[in-house]
């Protein structure tokens with residue numbers, strides 16, 4: 001009959017400790033064998049893995065500490081491993097659609113509709129689609145063609161986070177009351193209770209959190225003091241945060257965030273229509289490497305994935321001057337800056353057209369994409385000045 005220890009899968013700290021001991025013994029044996037010039041008789045120890053268990057986390061042999069607590073790090077086995085090639089970044093239009101033949105091949109000999117997308121500070125996505133008449137002969141039209149604009153405000157994408165945060169703040173500011181000698185557990189802060197017989201009022205979670213010492217201490221005494229305060233309060237705080245109420249809220253917040261993102265993406269896809277479009281995104285200041293934590297990037301990446309699955313082509317365009325030039329004039333290759341007399345709208349000094357400030361960039365980006373599709377050039381007013389040649 002085997003002992004319980006034999007049938008237990010090996011994981012956790014004891015397994016790691018055992019592995020470290022075996023590894024040290026092996027290293028010693030290997031070193032002494034090397035010194036004596038004979039082959040080592042031992043095999044290196046096997047790293048403990050609970051691969052036969054169905055548990056979600058597998059320890060990964062690393063320990064992290066901030067001076068206060070130790071964390072044993074683990075792999076999340078349910079997190080799918082993505083190969084680097086699975087990440088398909090959005091590329092410049094000049095790379096994706098280098099010439100007329102490629103454009104015709106990708107869009108089945110049709111001139112696609114072009115949509116411009118300008119990411120901004122207040123507006124996560126300002127989109128613009130220019131509707132030319134059906135028999136558009138690719139010549140600039142005398143009058144401005146009709147436009148479709150779609151603005152997705154940044155606050156819309158953040159609203160689930162904000163409302164969840166407000167709810168959490170409300171809970172954290174509650175100070176529950178207890179009767180004398182009643183046990184103090186984390187549930188007190190999340191449950192509604194009747195406080196008629198209560199005699200003692202407890203501090204709220206916010207109060208306790210603000211009383212926690214900072215993690216920077218300069219003397220040993222300070223460190224000891226901080227550690228004592230932490231040890232006295234942290235178990236209770238942990239208990240509060242691991243109550244089912246807080247965990248459920250976190251889960252609900254995650255779902256709401258995802259739903260909001262899907263709604264925004266679906267709105268853009270509805271605007272695109274069923275036919276494959278070319279969707280040009282300005283290469284704004286938000287393109288900071290692969291910073292996927294940024295909401296802009298997350299939104300764009302998520303959108304690109306879904307749009308590509310429907311046959312749309314998502315590309316980047318250089319957004320140089322797109323927010324300062326009048327799109328109506330740029331369409332006729334007339335250089336004209338827009339004046340910005342009010343906060344949210346601006347007016348062209350040349351043609352006198354009023355335009356929403358957030359849509360200027362999107363319309364210019366749509367224009368750039370359209371011009372590229374037509375003859376692989378860029379509207380003159382939006383052209384980057386030629387670099388001085390290096391001699």
Ligand SMILES: [Zn+2]
Pocket residue numbers: 326327328329330336348349350351352353
């Ligand atoms: Zn103008």
